[in-house]
Amino acid sequence: MTVKQVMVVGAGQMGAGIALVFARSGYQVQLYDNNKEALERGKQYIENIFNKDIAKGKMETDSKREAMERLQVVGELDEKPLTADFIIEAVVENLEVKQEVFRKLDKLAPEHTIFATNTSSLPITEIAAVTKRAEQFIGMHFMNPVPVMKLVEIIRGLETSEATYQTVKDLTEALGKQDVEVKDFPGFVSNRVLMPMINEAVYTVFEGIASIEDVDQVMKLGMNHPMGPLQLADFIGLDTCLSIMEILYDGFGDSKYRPCPLLRQYVQAGRLGKKTGRGFYTYSD
Numbered sequence: 475m476t477v478k479q480v481m482v483v484g485a486g487q488m489g490a491g492i493a494l495v496f497a498r499s500g501y502q503v504q505l506y507d508n509n510k511e512a513l514e515r516g517k518q519y520i521e522n523i524f525n526k527d528i529a530k531g532k533m534e535t536d537s538k539r540e541a542m543e544r545l546q547v548v549g550e551l552d553e554k555p556l557t558a559d560f561i562i563e564a565v566v567e568n569l570e571v572k573q574e575v576f577r578k579l580d581k582l583a584p585e586h587t588i589f590a591t592n593t594s595s596l597p598i599t600e601i602a603a604v605t606k607r608a609e610q611f612i613g614m615h616f617m618n619p620v621p622v623m624k625l626v627e628i629i630r631g632l633e634t635s636e637a638t639y640q641t642v643k644d645l646t647e648a649l650g651k652q653d654v655e656v657k658d659f660p661g662f663v664s665n666r667v668l669m670p671m672i673n674e675a676v677y678t679v680f681e682g683i684a685s686i687e688d689v690d691q692v693m694k695l696g697m698n699h700p701m702g703p704l705q706l707a708d709f710i711g712l713d714t715c716l717s718i719m720e721i722l723y724d725g726f727g728d729s730k731y732r733p734c735p736l737l738r739q740y741v742q743a744g745r746l747g748k749k750t751g752r753g754f755y756t757y758s759d
């Protein structure tokens with residue numbers, strides 16, 4: 475299927491990034507969020523990235539204008555009839571919230587529309603099951619920050635058709651990204667490997683083994699990681715990290731995935747990382 479129009483549901487750090495890469499690659503994009511401020515922040519984020527690209531000589535002013543013209547923000551889902559050929563969801567990492575979003579989209583979207591979720595860890599099959607189009611449903615997992623990171627994990631649900639898979643694989647290529655196909659198991663590959671490492675880093679702080687800065691330093695200087703695990707956790711969002719650990723813990727029923735109590739406490743305190751200005755570190759902008 476040829477995709478011309480795309481809708482992105484959720485304008486947070488991932489949704490805004492996904493909308494940006496589609497608009498930059500020539501697609502008509504609608505960006506929707508049920509929070510007006512988040513929608514405004516999402517649009518501003520896109521504009522800022524384009525401005526930085528212009529300053530670095532990576533983008534022409536005309537290309538920015540054209541990309542921004544292709545981008546439309548939508549404050550209400552049923553404002554107008556949905557026309558997108560492809561809808562990707564990037565709302566919070568919560569099964570019930572995602573299922574509710576897709577129940578609604580299933581009623582409003584044209585029959586041919588393909589649905590994708592950017593979930594980091596939830597079962598694709600279980601989200602798809604609330605729609606009447608499980609064969610047109612897939613996991614398309616972008617990495618953070620979306621404009622920079624090359625990888626997209628593509629995850630087929632139990633009923634995902636070959637045609638849907640092929641369309642999403644082609645879309646990934648059209649965005650200049652590289653795909654890896656993984657099975658529908660909790661955390662897929664990326665977060666099954668990454669998140670226990672982050673959780674373990676939080677445990678080392680919780681148990682007083684080293685300071686936040688020193689844990690990050692060990693992994694940067696000792697393992698050549700570009701960013702320490704606690705800084706990375708702040709970038710991902712501590713609420714998202716906690717949700718993923720809970721999904722791994724529930725999904726495998728294995729105590730090795732038990733979320734660190736300190737991670738839970740930070741989330742309870744509203745210290746969600748960079749997006750709220752404070753997590754393991756403090757951020758001024």
Ligand SMILES: NC(=O)c1ccc[n+]([C@@H]2O[C@H](COP(=O)([O-])OP(=O)(O)OC[C@H]3O[C@@H](n4cnc5c(N)ncnc54)[C@H](O)[C@@H]3O)[C@@H](O)[C@H]2O)c1
Nearest residue numbers: 484486487488507508509512564565566567593594618710
């Ligand atoms: N943060 C990461 O590094 C990362 C990486 C890959 C995938 N993901 C996944 O992407 C998804 C979004 O993560 P994020 O980091 O962008 O989160 P975020 O908190 O930055 O953004 C979530 C957005 O969803 C909106 N939202 C919540 N409920 C909604 C609803 N019912 N309808 C419309 N909008 C709604 C919120 O207003 C918010 O703007 C999650 O599933 C997450 O697991 C995150």
